[in-house]
Amino acid sequence: DIVMTQSPDSLAVSLGERATINCKSSQSLLSSSDNQNYLAWYQQKVGQPPKLLIYWASTRGSGVPDRFSGSGSGTDFTLTVSSLQAEDVAVYYCHQHYGAPLTFGQGTKVEI
C-alpha cells in the first residue's frame, strides 16, 4: 500500500498570510504513461464532507479560488494557500489516486 504522510499535523496562520502543507508518498505517484502525478488535495470544513481542491498535483478543481495551488512531483508535494482567508479554516488531506488501495494522508488542521 502507498503510505501518505503529511506535515505539519496542524498550523496556525494569520489572516492574509501564506499557509503551506507538505505531503510525502512512500512511492512515486508519477505515471510514465501520461506524465501526470496522481495526487489530490481535499478540504474538509467542520460538519461537511470533503471537497476536491486540487488533482493531478496542480490542477484546481471546479470553482476553487486561485489562492489555492499545488506543486510537486514524484513523492513530494505541497499545497499552498497564498493569502489565508477566514473561510479556509479546515482540515486538509492529500490523497493518492494512483492505484488501489487508495490512501490518504492523516490530515493537517489549519487555524487562524
Added chain:
Amino acid sequence: EVQVVESGGGLVQPGGSLRLSCAVSGFIFNSEWMNWVRQAPGKGLEWVAIINKDGNVKYYMNSVKGRFAISRDNTKNSLYLQMNGLRVEDTAVYFCVTGRGFLLDIWGQGTMVTVSS
C-alpha cells in the same frame, strides 16, 4: 448539479449486518467508477471500496475484504455497500463518492454507522 445522497446507516450490534445505499442524480452514473469512503468520529478519511462503471471490477481495503461487498445498479443510478460481520472499529460516517477514474470527485453528506452492543 450532481447530487449524491446516502442512506441506510444506523445502530447495529457487533457481528450484525447493514446495507448502505447511495442515489446519484445530475451525473452520467454508468460512465464512472464509484467509491465508499469512511471517517470514524474525530478521525481522518479512510477509503473503503471502489467499483468500476460496469460493476465487474472491485477493490477493497484490507480490513473489510470478505465482510463488505460493493455493488451498483446502473438502471437505478444507485450504489450499495453490504456490510456483514460488523465490528466496533467499523463505526464511522460512510460517504458515497463519485469517481473520475480513481480520483474521488463529488462527495455525499454521509450516513452514520454505529456498531455497539
